[in-house]
Amino acid sequence: MEHGVIEHSLIILIIMTSLGVIFGFVLAYANKKLAIEVNPLIHMVEDVLPKGQCGACGYAGCMAYAEAVVMNPDVAPNLCIPGKEPVAKAVAELTGKAAAAVEPRIAQVRCAGTHAKAAKANEYSGIQDCTAANLLFGGPKSCKYGCLGLGTCVKACPFNAMTMSEDGLPIIDPDKCTGCGKCETVCPKKVITMMPLGAPVRVNCNSHDKGAVAKKACAAACIGCTLCMKECSHGAIKMDNNLAVVDAKVCMEKCTNPTCLAKCPTKAIKQAVLGVVPGSEDIVA
Structure with missing residues (x-):
């Protein structure tokens, strides 16, 4: 009786382990297949922003603005108020957009x-x-x-x-x-x-x-x-x-x-x- 219980437990353990391995492979494959590549320019723009996360640009943080200004041609490069003119010029240069003067x-x-x-x-x-x-x-x-x-x-x-x-x-x-x-x-x-x-x-x-x-x-x-x-x-x-x-x-x-x-x-x-x-x-x- 005891031997049967141990054997039953081992079977369950083997099945659970196998399922875990299978699901792991499935998730890894899905992650690789469905992964969205981030435009490296977005990170470059984010690096020149002051990281205040103040929202003055109208977006929820510096990363959100960096993504918007890179991906959307209608988003101006001079929206970072804290960065003032130097940041506006840097963002404009990276994105190839024209930056209007920023009034301090x-x-x-x-x-x-x-x-x-x-x-x-x-x-x-x-x-x-x-x-x-x-x-x-x-x-x-x-x-x-x-x-x-x-x-x-x-x-x-x-x-x-x-x-x-x-x-x-x-x-x-x-x-x-x-x-x-x-x-x-x-x-x-x-x-x-x-x-x-x-x-x-x-x-x-x-x-x-x-x-x-x-x-x-x-x-x-x-x-x-x-x-x-x-x-x-x-x-x-x-x-x-x-x-x-x-x-x-x-x-x-x-x-x-x-x-x-x-x-x-x-x-x-x-x-x-x-x-x-x-x-x-x-x-x-």
Whole structure:
């Protein structure tokens, strides 16, 4: 009886082993037969990309963009924002495409509502994340358009180009910021935007509240008074729902003396000094 059980077990083991070997050969053959050869040019393009995996190109990572720009003739070689012009030229050369000029840009925090300037509507002690705080009555600030200061953008930056200041606002490092826009996409308040490098002025506010409401919520708010717009002789400043908006291109091309800065009663519009807390530009200017 015992001998029969052992014999039966050996038969099962032999059968299972044989099946494993057969399936192994079948899978190996199928893998070889069905394997898709990757165009070596895709890897060459990927090698020149900065590997930030930021998605600024519109694709899910550097490899996806490399594959698209090599295989699709309609995909431009200058979509890698962090790589700027040198990478665009390298990709264009590898793919045989013409690369349009890449306009260098940098992140801008459109809020000067520091702890000292911005009023609070409530105390927040939950998860230290701007998106989470925003879900709770729009966050602790009275201004529902302002930076929440919990550093979600800082954590999301793939190039370590952002730090949180003691004043509760992010600081952009101009030497590290590539303008990839990752911080812009994660900000629930849409406080961060991209501006061209070389823009002479910027508006450090994101509020669309009317003057009295905006000023009560934050001492540094744009109150929509239109004085800066009226002062600008080049038409570079427009009002968008109680907020001054600067056309950086017009400003860069035509303005050599930004007299609008002196007209702003709350100093919401400032000289575009990089690498400082928004609103503190006068200290270093």
